[in-house]
Amino acid sequence: VVEWFDDLAVGMRFKSPEKAVTREEIIRFASEFDPQPYHLDEAAAEQTPLKGLAASGWHTAAIAMRLVVELRPFGPHPLLGLGVDELRWLAPVRPGDKLHLWGLGGANDLAVLVVNKEAINRRLPKRGGTV
Amino acid sequence: VVEWFDDLAVGMRFKSPEKAVTREEIIRFASEFDPQPYHLDEAAAEQTPLKGLAASGWHTAAIAMRLVVELRPFGPHPLLGLGVDELRWLAPVRPGDKLHLWGLGGANDLAVLVVNKEAINRRLPKRGGTV
Numbered sequence: 723v724v725e726w727f728d729d730l731a732v733g734m735r736f737k738s739p740e741k742a743v744t745r746e747e748i749i750r751f752a753s754e755f756d757p758q759p760y761h762l763d764e765a766a767a768e769q770t771p772l773k774g775l776a777a778s779g780w781h782t783a784a785i786a787m788r789l790v791v792e793l794r795p796f797g798p799h800p801l802l803g804l805g806v807d808e809l810r811w812l813a814p815v816r817p818g819d820k821l822h823l824w825g826l827g828g829a830n831d832l833a834v835l836v837v838n839k840e841a842i843n844r845r846l847p848k849r850g851g852t853v
Numbered sequence: 854v855v856e857w858f859d860d861l862a863v864g865m866r867f868k869s870p871e872k873a874v875t876r877e878e879i880i881r882f883a884s885e886f887d888p889q890p891y892h893l894d895e896a897a898a899e900q901t902p903l904k905g906l907a908a909s910g911w912h913t914a915a916i917a918m919r920l921v922v923e924l925r926p927f928g929p930h931p932l933l934g935l936g937v938d939e940l941r942w943l944a945p946v947r948p949g950d951k952l953h954l955w956g957l958g959g960a961n962d963l964a965v966l967v968v969n970k971e972a973i974n975r976r977l978p979k980r981g982g983t984v
Binding site: 770 | 882885888889891902903909910912914916918919922931932933934935936937939942
């Protein structure tokens with residue numbers, strides 16, 4: 723368990739529990755925050771470039787946050803982010819997909835810990851977004 | 854209204870409707886996606902660097918997405934993002950704060966439209982995150 727800043731090291735690895743994403747969750751999140759055809763309705767979603775119902779990218783990002791909180795990479799200390807760079811949505815998250823998070827501690831010029839996280843979709847060989 | 858890709862121009866400006874964020878919404882979102890003291894409980898939040906209850910940064914980002922959808926900067930065409938860079942959370946969003954989005958069309962080397970968005974918090978002189 724990481725308890726102090728000095729316990730952190732570049733190259734530390736983290737792996738989160740897994741979260742299954744349901745159709746109901748996808749539609750509920752999208753209805754509130756991203757009401758577009760890809761995220762609300764199977765038939766309409768088929769006609770889009772995503773070729774079927776998929777979670778809002780912001781939903782995937784929010785699930786990734788939940789997984790980080792469950793992971794507690796910094797032990798008892800809460801997590802407070804300054805921002806995000808290079809977030810990429812590489813593949814659609816479908817109903818029933820199971821996501822987990824994989825992380826690697828790095829460092830930037832400001833000596834702020836940079837956590838490189840990757841949400842892995844178990845259905846796919848190697849996919850997901852980097853948050 | 855922007856209907857075709859050719860209708861887009863670097864320098865176009867967009868302004869969204871306004872969204873008031875409630876205490877109940879902050880706690881509900883955080884309970885599901887970011888269950889940490891800053892976002893769940895006033896008394897606990899007072900003891901943190903945020904000095905009071907504040908929305909999860911992912912909640913602010915999701916609200917910004919909702920405002921983009923309402924804004925419809927591309928007219929009838931749905932919005933599908935590839936990713937996000939330089940997202941920064943510059944100030945806490947408190948219960949009762951009113952957010953709107955301000956956007957500016959740009960371009961990158963790949964000729965993909967880059968939309969620089971800023972969530973403005975009406976309570977503050979000039980704040981918010983860039984999504």
